[in-house]
Amino acid sequence: MNKPFISLRPEITRTHAFTLMNWMKDERVTRYLSDSSSVSRFIEQAVDRAQMPILTHLFNQGGRFFMAYDRSDRPVGFVRLVKSGADCEIVLVVGEHDNWGQGLGGSTIREGLKLAFLDMRAENVVAKIHPNNTRSLRGFERCGFHLQRETPTLNSLAMSAGRYRQLLRDGAMAGSAEIYVTEIDKARLQSLMAFEEEAPRVDLEHEIERAIVVEPQRVAGDVVTMNSRVVLHLDDEREEVALVYPQDAEDRARKLSVLSDIGTAILGYQEGDAIDWMVTDRTRRIRIEKVIYQPESSGDLHL
Structure with missing residues (x-):
């Protein structure tokens, strides 16, 4: 096992929604999320409005939402992919602070890229990250993203489909042994x-x-x-x-x-x-x- 195992699953339940709400109450988790207040409000409204056990359709409005699970089938974070034209923006969060620094972020990024490029057929994947969020910046750069644009409040990193496929062939995206x-x-x-x-x-x-x-x-x-x-x-x-x-x-x-x-x-x-x-x-x-x-x-x- 070379890298932590992460699977992205599209079904979102009420239980997931409550887990997300707990994560979003942690200031360490939301510190660099530009839309954290609106996300928290959306989750609370979704739980209040919909009494059904499955909330997937609500979370997929305007993009695709996935819960990230670890090897033990425990939810540890989420990924949101929003496609606009040929580009797809990726937003991800590892929800439990105790899980930070264990490589889960990198594995989650790689799974998100797989869906963005091979399922959604994006030509470019973009990540918009606060300059002070050094942990996320390092994680995306280690996965092969390049800095595209830099401002005092936001760094935009990007990866093209061609670069992604080349990194796959070079073995840089592998989470397990060579095949x-x-x-x-x-x-x-x-x-x-x-x-x-x-x-x-x-x-x-x-x-x-x-x-x-x-x-x-x-x-x-x-x-x-x-x-x-x-x-x-x-x-x-x-x-x-x-x-x-x-x-x-x-x-x-x-x-x-x-x-x-x-x-x-x-x-x-x-x-x-x-x-x-x-x-x-x-x-x-x-x-x-x-x-x-x-x-x-x-x-x-x-x-």
Whole structure:
């Protein structure tokens, strides 16, 4: 585990709203939030007006709002993405002061960038930060943002889509181990995503973009490639699964589509690797115990 794990989840409940209200009462949290008073007022009004348990639609007015969860599935902050034309502004808060300085901010920024560039298709992501908020400035700069404009009251930092993809390929955005994909698998998966427009492709596109591309004949025999059969541990459960294309998926035979949560998660990893991943609605620990069949090492390059 190289970096803290963060997942961004779009569903906002009344319980989340009360948690947000508590965070916004802490002056250390709101000190550099330019719209902290209006945000607090909005949350209070949303709770008072809507008696329903799910408030997602209210929080998504004018942008997209996500709760940030840590590895233990506890809410630790939030991200708001507001797209205007080709640009997307990112606002994030790590809510508990005790969690500051643990790398959660950087992981949250990287997850926000993934959504802004690969889901919302922004051309640029902008962060507007108070000059005295040195912790946030350092966090965004470490993630690859460049200072675009500076005033006595506001620094604007930005990252382009091209720079983001280059940082992915260079490994600077990775939250876990390096992964490998063959030239053939990459071409097929990119074609799959192009035609399967309704498929949940953000995580898969992210993994393919950051993967080290190798020739099929040169991929290590313990790497999970397409149509590999693998023994893995899902938390404490040991399973044997095959990683397949969507048309070959079959639950009973444990043939997992590469578009499924676990399928996307294990692509390109090696024996002994372990990753944290969102599976359905909670974080699971996935460890690759053994690759028991890999097409490339068996000479089945047509698969």
